[in-house]
Amino acid sequence: MIKVLVWCENIQNKTQEDVKAAYPEEMHNTIAEFLRADPNISVSTATLDSPDFGVTDEILANTDVVLWWGHVGHGQVPDEVVEKLYNAVVKKGMGIICLHSAHFSKIFKRLMGTSCGLAIPKPAFAQEKLWTLLPGHPIAAGIPNPVDIEMEEAYNEFFDIPQPDELVFNAAFANCGSFRAGAAYHRGRGKVFYFQPGHETYPIYRQKEIQDIIFNAVYWANNKTRGQ
Ligand code: ZN
Secondary structure, X not given: OEEEEEEEOOOHHHXXXXXXXXXXXXXXXXXXXXXXXXXXXXXXXXOOOOHHXXXXXXXXXXXXXXXXXXXXXXXXXXXXHHHHHHHHHHOOOOEEEEEHHHHHOHXXXXXXXXXXXXXXXXXXXXXXXXXXXXXXXXXXXXXXOOEEEEXXXXXXXXXXXXOOOEEEEEEEEOOOOEEEEEEEEEEOOEEEEEEOOOOOOOOHHHOHHHHHHHHHHHHHHOOOOOOO
């Protein structure tokens, strides 16, 4: 059993109509729900509002892989929480998957050691093609090439991350540049995967191919292979 914690800040889901429309059941529940379809995965959820921000020593001792989605609330996550997550990854081998705007989360920046800044083009929203660069990588297993995403927020280079250990996906946005969209790292005993799709106003986490990539990443981050 892989024990997954889905952590989403859950701020815009309470106040923004376009986010509520994309994720009426709130994004962490959407992600948890599709993961629960896999009998090999047990799922819990947490948000910024959870007691102790949903990240305690006890919770982390019972977590193999964390999915982290944040955007407007990065600064509200205390540094002590970030250190707990960092130590769980580096010292205990917990996996972490940082989704979309979590490129700028404190934990991702701490794990990368760079600014993790990126460029947003104009227009900022476009059709995306997600191209597989490493077909033999476990996170790309069974994923069509390319994956078409109807509409997404376009992120552009330069993305200030360290050279990825494995660059699995690259995004091309219609008339809006390109971006290293799926970057895998090893940090100490743990694994880190950054995955770009998932802007809050588009229901991208309902898309089958995106769900399959996240499944693959969960298994990879826990040193397992899906379907075995
Ligand atoms: Zn976004």
